[in-house]
Amino acid sequence: MAALHIQSLKKAFGGLPAINDVSLKVEEGERRLIIGPNGAGKTTLFNLVTGDLRCDSGNIFLFDHEITRKATHRRVHLGLARTYQIITLFPKDTLEHNIALSLLGLSRDRWNAFGRNRPPEEAKGILARVGLEHLAQRPVSEVAYGEKRRLEIAMALAQKPRVLLLDEPLAGLSREERGAVKQLIAGIPRETTVVMIEHDMDTALDMAERITVLHYGRVIVEGTRAEVVADPKTREVYLGH
Amino acid sequence: MKHKSWLLLLILLVLLPLGYGEYYVNLASQILIFAVFASSINLLLGYGGLPTLGHAAYLGVAAYLSALVALKLGMGHLAAAPAALIGTTLMAAAFGLIALRATGLGFLMLTLALSQVLWGTALRWVSMTDGDNGLRGLARPAPFGINLDGATAFYYFCLVITVIAIAFMARFVASPFGAALKGTRDQSRRMSALGHDVWMIRWLTFIYAGFWGAVSGLLFVYYHKYIHPVSLSLANSAEGLLAVIAGGSGTLAGPLVGAAIVMLLKNYVSGYVERWNMLLGFVFVVIVVFMPEGVVPGVQRLWRRFISRA
Numbered sequence: 339m340a341a342l343h344i345q346s347l348k349k350a351f352g353g354l355p356a357i358n359d360v361s362l363k364v365e366e367g368e369r370r371l372i373i374g375p376n377g378a379g380k381t382t383l384f385n386l387v388t389g390d391l392r393c394d395s396g397n398i399f400l401f402d403h404e405i406t407r408k409a410t411h412r413r414v415h416l417g418l419a420r421t422y423q424i425i426t427l428f429p430k431d432t433l434e435h436n437i438a439l440s441l442l443g444l445s446r447d448r449w450n451a452f453g454r455n456r457p458p459e460e461a462k463g464i465l466a467r468v469g470l471e472h473l474a475q476r477p478v479s480e481v482a483y484g485e486k487r488r489l490e491i492a493m494a495l496a497q498k499p500r501v502l503l504l505d506e507p508l509a510g511l512s513r514e515e516r517g518a519v520k521q522l523i524a525g526i527p528r529e530t531t532v533v534m535i536e537h538d539m540d541t542a543l544d545m546a547e548r549i550t551v552l553h554y555g556r557v558i559v560e561g562t563r564a565e566v567v568a569d570p571k572t573r574e575v576y577l578g579h
Numbered sequence: 580m581k582h583k584s585w586l587l588l589l590i591l592l593v594l595l596p597l598g599y600g601e602y603y604v605n606l607a608s609q610i611l612i613f614a615v616f617a618s619s620i621n622l623l624l625g626y627g628g629l630p631t632l633g634h635a636a637y638l639g640v641a642a643y644l645s646a647l648v649a650l651k652l653g654m655g656h657l658a659a660a661p662a663a664l665i666g667t668t669l670m671a672a673a674f675g676l677i678a679l680r681a682t683g684l685g686f687l688m689l690t691l692a693l694s695q696v697l698w699g700t701a702l703r704w705v706s707m708t709d710g711d712n713g714l715r716g717l718a719r720p721a722p723f724g725i726n727l728d729g730a731t732a733f734y735y736f737c738l739v740i741t742v743i744a745i746a747f748m749a750r751f752v753a754s755p756f757g758a759a760l761k762g763t764r765d766q767s768r769r770m771s772a773l774g775h776d777v778w779m780i781r782w783l784t785f786i787y788a789g790f791w792g793a794v795s796g797l798l799f800v801y802y803h804k805y806i807h808p809v810s811l812s813l814a815n816s817a818e819g820l821l822a823v824i825a826g827g828s829g830t831l832a833g834p835l836v837g838a839a840i841v842m843l844l845k846n847y848v849s850g851y852v853e854r855w856n857m858l859l860g861f862v863f864v865v866i867v868v869f870m871p872e873g874v875v876p877g878v879q880r881l882w883r884r885f886i887s888r889a
Contacts, residue, residue: 389771
Protein backbone atom coordinates (compact mmCIF):
# COMPACT_ATOMS: atom_id res chain seq x y z
CA MET A 339 0.00 0.00 0.00
CA ALA A 340 1.20 3.52 -0.76
CA ALA A 341 1.97 5.71 2.24
CA LEU A 342 0.91 8.81 0.38
CA HIS A 343 -1.24 8.63 -2.71
CA ILE A 344 -2.24 11.77 -4.60
CA GLN A 345 -4.69 11.53 -7.50
CA SER A 346 -5.03 14.27 -10.13
CA LEU A 347 -4.78 17.08 -7.62
CA LYS A 348 -5.62 20.61 -8.73
CA LYS A 349 -5.32 23.97 -7.05
CA ALA A 350 -5.55 27.39 -8.64
CA PHE A 351 -5.02 30.82 -7.13
CA GLY A 352 -7.26 33.34 -8.84
CA GLY A 353 -7.35 31.37 -12.09
CA LEU A 354 -3.63 30.72 -12.04
CA PRO A 355 -3.04 26.98 -11.63
CA ALA A 356 -0.43 26.31 -8.93
CA ILE A 357 -0.93 22.56 -8.90
CA ASN A 358 -2.18 21.28 -12.21
CA ASP A 359 -3.27 17.67 -12.24
CA VAL A 360 -0.56 16.17 -10.05
CA SER A 361 -0.61 12.47 -9.29
CA LEU A 362 1.94 10.96 -6.98
CA LYS A 363 2.43 7.65 -5.24
CA VAL A 364 4.98 7.35 -2.43
CA GLU A 365 5.50 3.84 -1.10
CA GLU A 366 5.82 3.01 2.56
CA GLY A 367 9.33 3.64 3.88
CA GLU A 368 10.39 5.47 0.74
CA ARG A 369 12.64 8.55 0.64
CA ARG A 370 11.14 10.82 -1.99
CA LEU A 371 12.62 14.06 -3.17
CA ILE A 372 10.50 16.67 -4.90
CA ILE A 373 12.52 19.22 -6.80
CA GLY A 374 11.68 22.05 -9.11
CA PRO A 375 12.51 25.70 -9.68
CA ASN A 376 10.94 28.56 -7.76
CA GLY A 377 7.20 28.71 -8.23
CA ALA A 378 6.94 25.09 -9.33
CA GLY A 379 4.23 24.48 -6.72
CA LYS A 380 6.26 22.37 -4.29
CA THR A 381 5.18 24.09 -1.09
CA THR A 382 1.61 24.41 -2.37
CA LEU A 383 1.60 20.64 -2.84
CA PHE A 384 2.69 20.20 0.79
CA ASN A 385 0.05 22.64 2.00
CA LEU A 386 -2.59 20.66 0.16
CA VAL A 387 -1.39 17.39 1.69
CA THR A 388 -1.36 18.84 5.23
CA GLY A 389 -4.68 20.63 4.81
CA ASP A 390 -3.34 24.17 5.19
CA LEU A 391 -4.95 24.67 1.79
CA ARG A 392 -8.01 22.98 0.31
CA CYS A 393 -7.65 21.52 -3.15
CA ASP A 394 -10.05 22.38 -5.98
CA SER A 395 -10.30 18.78 -7.13
CA GLY A 396 -8.54 15.45 -6.80
CA ASN A 397 -7.98 13.07 -3.91
CA ILE A 398 -5.33 12.53 -1.27
CA PHE A 399 -4.87 9.26 0.62
CA LEU A 400 -2.70 8.63 3.66
CA PHE A 401 -2.36 4.85 3.72
CA ASP A 402 -5.98 3.66 3.58
CA HIS A 403 -7.51 6.93 4.79
CA GLU A 404 -8.83 9.48 2.39
CA ILE A 405 -7.75 12.82 3.89
CA THR A 406 -8.72 15.18 1.05
CA ARG A 407 -11.23 17.14 3.14
CA LYS A 408 -10.05 16.38 6.64
CA ALA A 409 -8.93 19.18 8.97
CA THR A 410 -5.18 19.63 9.40
CA HIS A 411 -5.05 18.38 12.99
CA ARG A 412 -6.98 15.22 12.05
CA ARG A 413 -4.40 14.42 9.38
CA VAL A 414 -1.71 14.76 12.05
CA HIS A 415 -3.53 12.22 14.19
CA LEU A 416 -3.47 9.85 11.22
CA GLY A 417 0.33 10.03 11.17
CA LEU A 418 1.27 13.07 9.12
CA ALA A 419 3.95 15.52 10.27
CA ARG A 420 5.69 18.41 8.56
CA THR A 421 8.32 21.09 8.82
CA TYR A 422 8.07 24.51 7.22
CA GLN A 423 10.27 26.23 4.71
CA ILE A 424 10.25 29.29 6.96
CA ILE A 425 10.94 27.92 10.43
CA THR A 426 7.74 28.03 12.48
CA LEU A 427 8.38 27.52 16.18
CA PHE A 428 7.43 29.08 19.50
CA PRO A 429 10.32 31.53 19.84
CA LYS A 430 9.73 32.72 23.41
CA ASP A 431 9.44 29.21 24.82
CA THR A 432 12.26 26.85 25.68
CA LEU A 433 13.35 24.07 23.35
CA GLU A 434 11.97 21.57 25.84
CA HIS A 435 8.57 23.31 25.81
CA ASN A 436 8.51 23.22 22.01
CA ILE A 437 9.00 19.45 22.12
CA ALA A 438 6.37 19.22 24.87
CA LEU A 439 3.79 21.00 22.69
CA SER A 440 4.54 18.53 19.93
CA LEU A 441 4.04 15.54 22.23
CA LEU A 442 0.92 17.16 23.69
CA GLY A 443 -0.63 17.41 20.23
CA LEU A 444 -1.15 13.66 20.08
CA SER A 445 -1.74 13.11 23.78
CA ARG A 446 -5.17 12.89 25.41
CA ASP A 447 -3.73 15.16 28.06
CA ARG A 448 -4.13 18.11 25.71
CA TRP A 449 -7.74 18.50 26.95
CA ASN A 450 -6.72 18.43 30.60
CA ALA A 451 -7.57 21.92 31.87
CA PHE A 452 -7.13 21.29 35.59
CA GLY A 453 -3.94 19.27 36.02
CA ARG A 454 -0.49 20.79 36.13
CA ASN A 455 1.48 20.95 32.91
CA ARG A 456 4.88 19.29 33.36
CA PRO A 457 7.46 18.80 30.64
CA PRO A 458 7.21 15.14 29.64
CA GLU A 459 10.07 12.78 30.45
CA GLU A 460 10.65 11.93 26.79
CA ALA A 461 11.37 15.54 25.84
CA LYS A 462 14.97 15.37 27.06
CA GLY A 463 15.63 12.15 25.17
CA ILE A 464 14.15 13.56 21.98
CA LEU A 465 16.40 16.62 22.24
CA ALA A 466 19.39 14.38 22.92
CA ARG A 467 18.69 12.46 19.72
CA VAL A 468 19.23 15.64 17.69
CA GLY A 469 22.11 16.79 19.86
CA LEU A 470 20.32 19.69 21.50
CA GLU A 471 20.01 18.35 25.03
CA HIS A 472 22.31 21.02 26.46
CA LEU A 473 20.01 23.76 25.14
CA ALA A 474 16.79 22.30 26.60
CA GLN A 475 16.11 25.24 28.90
CA ARG A 476 17.08 27.98 26.44
CA PRO A 477 14.39 29.96 24.62
CA VAL A 478 14.24 29.18 20.91
CA SER A 479 14.92 32.81 20.00
CA GLU A 480 18.43 32.49 21.51
CA VAL A 481 19.69 29.49 19.57
CA ALA A 482 21.32 29.38 16.14
CA TYR A 483 19.44 28.90 12.90
CA GLY A 484 20.75 25.41 12.31
CA GLU A 485 19.71 24.41 15.83
CA LYS A 486 16.22 25.74 15.19
CA ARG A 487 16.05 23.63 12.08
CA ARG A 488 17.08 20.54 14.01
CA LEU A 489 14.53 21.35 16.71
CA GLU A 490 11.80 21.62 14.10
CA ILE A 491 12.69 18.21 12.71
CA ALA A 492 12.89 16.80 16.24
CA MET A 493 9.38 18.12 16.95
CA ALA A 494 8.08 16.30 13.90
CA LEU A 495 9.94 13.10 14.77
CA ALA A 496 8.72 13.24 18.38
CA GLN A 497 5.28 12.37 17.06
CA LYS A 498 6.63 9.18 15.41
CA PRO A 499 4.90 10.10 12.15
CA ARG A 500 4.16 7.55 9.44
CA VAL A 501 4.69 10.19 6.77
CA LEU A 502 7.02 13.14 7.26
CA LEU A 503 7.04 16.14 4.94
CA LEU A 504 10.23 18.20 5.01
CA ASP A 505 10.02 21.56 3.27
CA GLU A 506 13.54 22.63 2.23
CA PRO A 507 15.21 21.38 5.42
CA LEU A 508 18.66 22.42 4.17
CA ALA A 509 17.82 25.94 3.03
CA GLY A 510 19.85 28.72 4.57
CA LEU A 511 22.20 26.41 6.49
CA SER A 512 25.97 26.62 6.60
CA ARG A 513 28.03 23.70 5.34
CA GLU A 514 28.53 22.22 8.83
CA GLU A 515 24.90 22.69 9.80
CA ARG A 516 23.88 21.10 6.55
CA GLY A 517 25.94 18.03 7.38
CA ALA A 518 24.29 17.74 10.79
CA VAL A 519 20.78 18.01 9.37
CA LYS A 520 21.56 15.56 6.57
CA GLN A 521 22.83 13.08 9.11
CA LEU A 522 19.67 13.58 11.14
CA ILE A 523 17.44 12.93 8.14
CA ALA A 524 19.48 9.88 7.15
CA GLY A 525 18.90 8.47 10.64
CA ILE A 526 15.10 8.61 10.45
CA PRO A 527 13.76 5.06 10.91
CA ARG A 528 12.22 3.29 7.95
CA GLU A 529 8.78 3.18 9.60
CA THR A 530 8.61 6.83 8.64
CA THR A 531 8.13 7.63 4.99
CA VAL A 532 9.94 10.83 4.09
CA VAL A 533 8.93 13.28 1.39
CA MET A 534 11.36 16.16 1.02
CA ILE A 535 11.27 19.33 -1.03
CA GLU A 536 14.49 20.87 -2.25
CA HIS A 537 14.96 23.83 -4.45
CA ASP A 538 18.58 23.14 -5.23
CA MET A 539 18.98 19.81 -6.96
CA ASP A 540 22.58 19.02 -6.04
CA THR A 541 22.33 19.44 -2.27
CA ALA A 542 19.79 16.75 -1.68
CA LEU A 543 20.21 14.35 -4.53
CA ASP A 544 22.07 11.76 -2.49
CA MET A 545 19.28 11.56 0.09
CA ALA A 546 16.53 10.35 -2.18
CA GLU A 547 15.57 7.04 -3.69
CA ARG A 548 13.01 8.38 -6.07
CA ILE A 549 12.75 11.89 -7.39
CA THR A 550 9.84 13.86 -8.75
CA VAL A 551 10.51 17.00 -10.78
CA LEU A 552 7.77 19.59 -10.57
CA HIS A 553 7.48 22.47 -13.01
CA TYR A 554 4.61 24.96 -13.30
CA GLY A 555 2.44 22.74 -11.15
CA ARG A 556 2.95 19.61 -13.22
CA VAL A 557 5.04 16.49 -12.78
CA ILE A 558 7.63 16.66 -15.55
CA VAL A 559 9.84 13.70 -14.71
CA GLU A 560 9.64 10.95 -12.12
CA GLY A 561 11.92 8.03 -11.48
CA THR A 562 15.03 6.81 -9.71
CA ARG A 563 17.90 9.17 -9.12
CA ALA A 564 19.81 7.99 -12.18
CA GLU A 565 16.75 8.14 -14.42
CA VAL A 566 15.87 11.68 -13.40
CA VAL A 567 19.40 13.00 -13.70
CA ALA A 568 19.74 11.45 -17.15
CA ASP A 569 16.41 12.75 -18.41
CA PRO A 570 16.82 15.71 -20.78
CA LYS A 571 13.61 17.27 -19.44
CA THR A 572 15.24 17.69 -16.04
CA ARG A 573 18.07 19.62 -17.62
CA GLU A 574 15.62 21.69 -19.56
CA VAL A 575 13.79 22.73 -16.39
CA TYR A 576 16.98 23.59 -14.59
CA LEU A 577 18.96 25.12 -17.39
CA GLY A 578 16.01 26.82 -19.01
CA HIS A 579 16.47 25.61 -22.56
CA MET B 580 8.87 33.73 46.21
CA LYS B 581 5.90 33.85 43.86
CA HIS B 582 3.68 31.86 46.20
CA LYS B 583 4.81 34.06 49.06
CA SER B 584 3.68 37.29 47.40
CA TRP B 585 0.26 35.80 46.64
CA LEU B 586 -0.05 34.70 50.27
CA LEU B 587 0.98 38.15 51.46
CA LEU B 588 -1.63 39.75 49.21
CA LEU B 589 -4.29 37.40 50.55
CA ILE B 590 -3.39 38.18 54.16
CA LEU B 591 -3.56 41.92 53.46
CA LEU B 592 -6.95 41.47 51.82
CA VAL B 593 -8.24 39.45 54.76
CA LEU B 594 -7.05 42.09 57.22
CA LEU B 595 -8.30 45.04 55.17
CA PRO B 596 -11.70 45.51 56.88
CA LEU B 597 -9.94 45.81 60.26
CA GLY B 598 -8.12 48.97 59.24
CA TYR B 599 -10.56 50.69 56.93
CA GLY B 600 -14.12 51.95 57.15
CA GLU B 601 -17.19 50.92 55.21
CA TYR B 602 -16.49 53.17 52.23
CA TYR B 603 -13.13 51.57 51.54
CA VAL B 604 -14.39 48.06 52.23
CA ASN B 605 -17.12 48.58 49.64
CA LEU B 606 -14.54 49.95 47.22
CA ALA B 607 -12.42 46.87 47.81
CA SER B 608 -15.44 44.64 47.08
CA GLN B 609 -15.94 46.43 43.78
CA ILE B 610 -12.27 45.98 42.92
CA LEU B 611 -12.53 42.25 43.62
CA ILE B 612 -15.63 41.90 41.44
CA PHE B 613 -13.97 43.82 38.65
CA ALA B 614 -10.82 41.75 39.07
CA VAL B 615 -12.78 38.54 38.40
CA PHE B 616 -14.31 40.20 35.34
CA ALA B 617 -10.94 41.41 34.05
CA SER B 618 -9.30 38.03 34.72
CA SER B 619 -11.92 36.30 32.60
CA ILE B 620 -11.16 38.75 29.76
CA ASN B 621 -7.48 37.98 30.28
CA LEU B 622 -8.09 34.29 29.48
CA LEU B 623 -9.11 35.34 25.99
CA LEU B 624 -6.87 38.36 25.43
CA GLY B 625 -3.75 37.45 27.38
CA TYR B 626 -3.59 33.69 26.97
CA GLY B 627 -5.61 33.15 23.80
CA GLY B 628 -4.62 36.28 21.87
CA LEU B 629 -8.30 36.98 21.26
CA PRO B 630 -9.19 40.64 21.88
CA THR B 631 -12.81 40.75 23.06
CA LEU B 632 -14.71 44.00 23.20
CA GLY B 633 -17.98 42.39 24.26
CA HIS B 634 -17.25 40.72 27.55
CA ALA B 635 -19.75 42.90 29.41
CA ALA B 636 -22.34 40.65 27.77
CA TYR B 637 -21.57 37.84 30.22
CA LEU B 638 -21.41 40.06 33.28
CA GLY B 639 -24.63 41.82 32.30
CA VAL B 640 -26.64 38.80 31.20
CA ALA B 641 -25.80 36.84 34.35
CA ALA B 642 -26.83 39.84 36.43
CA TYR B 643 -30.07 40.31 34.48
CA LEU B 644 -30.90 36.59 34.56
CA SER B 645 -30.39 36.44 38.30
CA ALA B 646 -32.55 39.55 38.78
CA LEU B 647 -35.29 38.36 36.43
CA VAL B 648 -35.55 34.90 37.97
CA ALA B 649 -35.99 36.58 41.34
CA LEU B 650 -38.36 39.34 40.24
CA LYS B 651 -40.44 37.72 37.50
CA LEU B 652 -40.51 34.12 38.72
CA GLY B 653 -40.33 34.90 42.40
CA MET B 654 -37.66 32.29 43.02
CA GLY B 655 -34.80 32.48 45.49
CA HIS B 656 -31.08 32.74 44.91
CA LEU B 657 -30.68 28.97 45.06
CA ALA B 658 -32.50 28.80 41.73
CA ALA B 659 -31.46 32.18 40.36
CA ALA B 660 -27.68 31.76 40.69
CA PRO B 661 -27.41 28.40 38.84
CA ALA B 662 -29.92 29.59 36.24
CA ALA B 663 -27.83 32.71 35.62
CA LEU B 664 -24.55 30.81 35.44
CA ILE B 665 -25.85 28.03 33.21
CA GLY B 666 -27.83 30.38 30.99
CA THR B 667 -24.90 32.73 30.51
CA THR B 668 -22.44 29.91 29.86
CA LEU B 669 -24.74 28.47 27.19
CA MET B 670 -24.98 31.91 25.66
CA ALA B 671 -21.17 32.09 25.62
CA ALA B 672 -21.11 28.75 23.78
CA ALA B 673 -23.51 30.12 21.15
CA PHE B 674 -21.71 33.49 20.87
CA GLY B 675 -18.39 31.67 20.54
CA LEU B 676 -19.68 29.83 17.48
CA ILE B 677 -20.28 33.19 15.84
CA ALA B 678 -17.36 35.24 17.14
CA LEU B 679 -14.75 32.56 16.40
CA ARG B 680 -15.52 32.70 12.72
CA ALA B 681 -12.73 35.26 12.89
CA THR B 682 -9.67 36.16 14.93
CA GLY B 683 -7.99 39.50 15.56
CA LEU B 684 -9.93 42.58 14.54
CA GLY B 685 -12.79 40.52 13.09
CA PHE B 686 -13.19 38.72 16.39
CA LEU B 687 -13.16 42.06 18.20
CA MET B 688 -15.92 43.45 15.99
CA LEU B 689 -18.07 40.33 16.29
CA THR B 690 -17.86 40.27 20.08
CA LEU B 691 -18.70 43.98 20.11
CA ALA B 692 -21.67 43.49 17.81
CA LEU B 693 -23.07 40.61 19.86
CA SER B 694 -22.83 42.54 23.11
CA GLN B 695 -24.36 45.63 21.53
CA VAL B 696 -27.39 43.56 20.53
CA LEU B 697 -27.87 42.62 24.18
CA TRP B 698 -27.33 46.18 25.36
CA GLY B 699 -29.94 47.43 22.88
CA THR B 700 -32.36 44.72 23.95
CA ALA B 701 -31.95 45.52 27.63
CA LEU B 702 -32.55 49.18 26.91
CA ARG B 703 -35.62 48.72 24.69
CA TRP B 704 -37.40 45.66 26.07
CA VAL B 705 -39.00 47.79 28.73
CA SER B 706 -41.69 45.30 29.79
CA MET B 707 -38.97 42.83 30.75
CA THR B 708 -36.01 44.94 31.84
CA ASP B 709 -37.68 48.25 32.69
CA GLY B 710 -35.29 49.78 30.15
CA ASP B 711 -33.30 52.76 31.26
CA ASN B 712 -34.72 52.59 34.79
CA GLY B 713 -33.00 49.30 35.41
CA LEU B 714 -34.23 46.54 37.70
CA ARG B 715 -34.39 47.42 41.37
CA GLY B 716 -35.67 45.79 44.51
CA LEU B 717 -33.14 42.98 44.54
CA ALA B 718 -31.75 41.30 47.62
CA ARG B 719 -28.36 39.79 48.39
CA PRO B 720 -28.27 36.05 49.03
CA ALA B 721 -27.68 34.64 52.50
CA PRO B 722 -25.44 31.59 52.02
CA PHE B 723 -25.66 29.20 54.97
CA GLY B 724 -27.86 31.76 56.71
CA ILE B 725 -25.10 34.38 56.79
CA ASN B 726 -26.47 37.86 56.24
CA LEU B 727 -24.46 39.66 53.56
CA ASP B 728 -26.07 43.08 53.85
CA GLY B 729 -23.19 44.51 55.84
CA ALA B 730 -20.18 45.83 53.94
CA THR B 731 -17.67 43.60 55.71
CA ALA B 732 -19.71 40.40 55.40
CA PHE B 733 -20.22 41.03 51.70
CA TYR B 734 -16.55 41.85 51.25
CA TYR B 735 -15.53 38.50 52.69
CA PHE B 736 -18.08 36.77 50.49
CA CYS B 737 -16.54 38.51 47.45
CA LEU B 738 -13.06 37.62 48.63
CA VAL B 739 -13.91 33.91 48.91
CA ILE B 740 -15.47 33.81 45.45
CA THR B 741 -12.61 35.84 43.97
CA VAL B 742 -9.97 33.52 45.44
CA ILE B 743 -11.83 30.50 44.04
CA ALA B 744 -12.20 32.17 40.65
CA ILE B 745 -8.56 33.25 40.39
CA ALA B 746 -7.38 29.82 41.59
CA PHE B 747 -9.43 28.08 38.92
CA MET B 748 -8.24 30.44 36.21
CA ALA B 749 -4.63 30.12 37.39
CA ARG B 750 -4.94 26.34 37.25
CA PHE B 751 -6.47 26.58 33.82
CA VAL B 752 -3.60 28.54 32.28
CA ALA B 753 -0.98 26.37 34.00
CA SER B 754 -2.59 23.15 32.72
CA PRO B 755 -1.67 21.22 29.57
CA PHE B 756 -4.75 22.78 27.99
CA GLY B 757 -3.44 26.19 28.99
CA ALA B 758 -0.09 25.43 27.36
CA ALA B 759 -1.92 24.51 24.17
CA LEU B 760 -3.97 27.72 24.43
CA LYS B 761 -0.82 29.82 24.61
CA GLY B 762 0.50 27.86 21.65
CA THR B 763 -2.53 28.83 19.58
CA ARG B 764 -1.90 32.46 20.54
CA ASP B 765 1.75 32.38 19.42
CA GLN B 766 1.64 30.07 16.37
CA SER B 767 -1.83 28.84 15.51
CA ARG B 768 -0.79 27.31 12.21
CA ARG B 769 2.02 25.35 13.82
CA MET B 770 -0.38 24.13 16.51
CA SER B 771 -2.71 22.60 13.88
CA ALA B 772 0.30 20.97 12.27
CA LEU B 773 1.11 19.41 15.65
CA GLY B 774 -2.35 17.88 15.95
CA HIS B 775 -4.02 20.50 18.14
CA ASP B 776 -7.61 21.44 17.32
CA VAL B 777 -7.08 25.20 17.38
CA TRP B 778 -10.73 26.14 16.92
CA MET B 779 -11.91 23.82 19.69
CA ILE B 780 -9.25 25.13 22.08
CA ARG B 781 -10.42 28.69 21.44
CA TRP B 782 -14.09 27.81 21.72
CA LEU B 783 -13.70 26.00 25.05
CA THR B 784 -11.69 28.94 26.37
CA PHE B 785 -14.37 31.33 25.17
CA ILE B 786 -16.98 29.36 27.11
CA TYR B 787 -14.80 29.17 30.21
CA ALA B 788 -14.18 32.92 30.08
CA GLY B 789 -17.92 33.45 29.66
CA PHE B 790 -18.58 31.39 32.77
CA TRP B 791 -16.22 33.45 34.94
CA GLY B 792 -17.63 36.61 33.41
CA ALA B 793 -21.01 35.37 34.62
CA VAL B 794 -19.63 34.78 38.11
CA SER B 795 -18.45 38.39 38.21
CA GLY B 796 -21.92 39.42 37.02
CA LEU B 797 -23.58 37.66 39.94
CA LEU B 798 -21.25 39.37 42.40
CA PHE B 799 -21.94 42.65 40.63
CA VAL B 800 -25.71 42.40 40.94
CA TYR B 801 -25.46 41.20 44.56
CA TYR B 802 -23.31 44.19 45.39
CA HIS B 803 -25.47 46.83 43.74
CA LYS B 804 -28.84 45.13 44.30
CA TYR B 805 -29.66 46.84 41.03
CA ILE B 806 -28.92 46.28 37.36
CA HIS B 807 -28.95 48.78 34.52
CA PRO B 808 -28.27 48.33 30.76
CA VAL B 809 -25.02 50.27 31.18
CA SER B 810 -23.51 47.07 32.61
CA LEU B 811 -23.93 45.52 29.16
CA SER B 812 -22.49 48.51 27.36
CA LEU B 813 -19.39 48.93 25.26
CA ALA B 814 -18.02 51.21 27.97
CA ASN B 815 -18.07 48.38 30.51
CA SER B 816 -16.40 45.93 28.08
CA ALA B 817 -13.79 48.55 27.25
CA GLU B 818 -13.03 49.26 30.92
CA GLY B 819 -12.45 45.55 31.47
CA LEU B 820 -10.18 45.35 28.46
CA LEU B 821 -8.36 48.47 29.63
CA ALA B 822 -7.81 46.97 33.07
CA VAL B 823 -6.22 43.87 31.52
CA ILE B 824 -3.96 45.83 29.18
CA ALA B 825 -2.96 48.35 31.86
CA GLY B 826 -2.21 45.67 34.44
CA GLY B 827 -0.46 43.33 32.03
CA SER B 828 -2.22 40.85 29.79
CA GLY B 829 -1.11 37.25 29.92
CA THR B 830 -0.11 37.52 33.59
CA LEU B 831 -2.22 36.38 36.54
CA ALA B 832 -1.63 39.47 38.66
CA GLY B 833 -2.04 41.94 35.80
CA PRO B 834 -5.85 42.05 35.70
CA LEU B 835 -6.00 42.39 39.50
CA VAL B 836 -3.72 45.42 39.45
CA GLY B 837 -5.52 46.80 36.40
CA ALA B 838 -8.90 46.35 38.07
CA ALA B 839 -7.63 48.19 41.12
CA ILE B 840 -6.35 51.08 38.99
CA VAL B 841 -9.59 51.45 37.02
CA MET B 842 -11.85 51.11 40.06
CA LEU B 843 -9.82 53.49 42.23
CA LEU B 844 -9.92 56.11 39.49
CA LYS B 845 -13.58 55.52 38.80
CA ASN B 846 -14.82 55.53 42.38
CA TYR B 847 -12.30 57.27 44.53
CA VAL B 848 -10.66 59.88 42.37
CA SER B 849 -13.98 60.75 40.72
CA GLY B 850 -14.99 62.20 44.10
CA TYR B 851 -12.32 64.85 43.65
CA VAL B 852 -11.86 65.15 39.91
CA GLU B 853 -14.98 65.63 37.84
CA ARG B 854 -13.58 64.35 34.56
CA TRP B 855 -12.32 61.04 35.87
CA ASN B 856 -12.55 59.51 32.40
CA MET B 857 -9.96 61.98 31.19
CA LEU B 858 -7.72 61.04 34.09
CA LEU B 859 -8.20 57.35 33.30
CA GLY B 860 -7.15 58.07 29.73
CA PHE B 861 -4.14 60.00 30.93
CA VAL B 862 -3.07 57.25 33.34
CA PHE B 863 -3.50 54.72 30.57
CA VAL B 864 -1.30 56.75 28.23
CA VAL B 865 1.40 57.03 30.91
CA ILE B 866 1.31 53.28 31.48
CA VAL B 867 1.51 52.51 27.78
CA VAL B 868 4.41 54.92 27.28
CA PHE B 869 6.54 53.71 30.18
CA MET B 870 5.39 50.11 30.52
CA PRO B 871 3.84 49.04 27.23
CA GLU B 872 3.59 45.46 28.48
CA GLY B 873 1.48 46.56 31.47
CA VAL B 874 2.14 47.54 35.07
CA VAL B 875 2.91 44.08 36.48
CA PRO B 876 5.51 42.96 33.90
CA GLY B 877 6.74 46.56 33.67
CA VAL B 878 7.42 46.89 37.38
CA GLN B 879 9.06 43.46 37.39
CA ARG B 880 11.34 44.59 34.58
CA LEU B 881 12.23 47.86 36.29
CA TRP B 882 12.78 46.01 39.57
CA ARG B 883 15.17 43.55 37.94
CA ARG B 884 17.08 46.43 36.40
CA PHE B 885 17.24 48.16 39.78
CA ILE B 886 18.49 44.97 41.47
CA SER B 887 21.17 44.35 38.87
CA ARG B 888 22.46 47.92 39.25
CA ALA B 889 22.52 47.85 43.02
